[in-house]
Amino acid sequence: QKMNKDCRLLRFLKVEAEAVPEVSVKFNVVAVPLVVVTQGGAEVGRVEGANPGAVADLVKSAAARAATSATSTSAGAGPGATPAATAQTAPGQETEQELSARLEKLINAGPVMLFMKGTGDNPRCKFSRQMVQILKDANVSFASFDIFSDEAVRQGLKKFSNWPTYPQLYVAGQLIGGVDIVQEMAGEGNLQDQLGVPAEPAPAPAPATVPLEERLKALVNKQRVMLFIKGDPDQPRCGFSNTLVGLLRSRGAEFGHFDILSDPEVRQGLKDFSNWPTYPQLYIDGDLIGGLDICQEMDQGGELEPMLKG
Incomplete structure (x- = not known):
């Protein structure tokens, strides 16, 4: 019931990947199940594979952003609202405690969380692209958050984790580091073992086509x-x-x-x-x-x- 209340501002769509190929192409769907969260038409996060806990956390985070935006819109649209009043309730002006709580939820939104520029399927800087490739080469399943989609998260996470650059990789809510550190770990041996996470299962072979x-x-x-x-x-x-x-x-x-x-x-x-x-x-x-x-x-x-x- 709490989840339903929190998600009242969200819109949920269920799509059969094979039935709507243009959507699968747009979101680069290569395996199902896949949950994608979008905001303003842009992807802000995804969870690949069956991971109910990660999905729930990702949805809660999206609901929190939607609620903050709705509050801001309501305050700005009210009679006699002033620019100062509107600015106080804008998403980027949430209190430090509120932002910290939101960041805590985000870094724990999945077992492996990558905060990057762009998305896992469309990285928007070379370092994010390198990080994604390292994880994929090691068959590490991960959820991602596009820092371009939320300026408060982008700036706040630097201070929250005392790490000034992106991408940032978290495992079980703990910061591992950026691309240099993860690249070094991968070079030392099995990355899954070092991160303490199971490898992503290999995709099942496609069934033989019967004439x-x-x-x-x-x-x-x-x-x-x-x-x-x-x-x-x-x-x-x-x-x-x-x-x-x-x-x-x-x-x-x-x-x-x-x-x-x-x-x-x-x-x-x-x-x-x-x-x-x-x-x-x-x-x-x-x-x-x-x-x-x-x-x-x-x-x-x-x-x-x-x-x-x-």
Whole structure:
């Protein structure tokens, strides 16, 4: 409930990476799950892989920034507001204690946090780029924060950690250092062991692609009686599919089914495979029986029920 209250100013979007390729390209999605936080159209942080704790901390940080901005906007828009009053509530003018608390949350937003210029996929200085490459080469999973997105964080973190430059790498909330130190650690041996973090798991090999004809043969033989329809038996999505489902059920037939709307490749391929241009299609023992009209004719002639029951 506290999280819900804190996040009321945020907007959450869930995207299937393969369904919206332009979004995947924009955010350079190479693996899922991936959580990206944006502000003003710019990425300000991300968490790659399944890491609920890091995601929660990153979202809380975003909610805190949004709440601060909302407070500033409200104060500035009120009747009689003065520039001085507005400046006092601007995001960059939060109290030192508030900023310190926010920085503490940010450096603990993930097991490995990188504060850099730009993002992990789009570094905006050569030192940040070098740091990202070192971590990726060592298969170290990390979350990042773009210091260009928040001037208060950019200036405050220098004083907070007594470290004047960027990038800065933190592990378990503790400053490790900049690119020179991390580069030196990587040169001495296994970086994951030195940082005390597990290596990022290697991506699973892509499944071998099964030829379409083999898929279709397997599908028509999945059960002795197979029905290819639009929708499913409990929720047919066309009148012909609904009628044929009713006919089979009235004859007490047990049958498997496949929703052709769920797979365009199967939907088109099965037409050529069986030389039958329409749906639904009924198969028994892997052989095409026909569509609704033929099944109705066979039923009227008393041929269908014996075939269904074998």
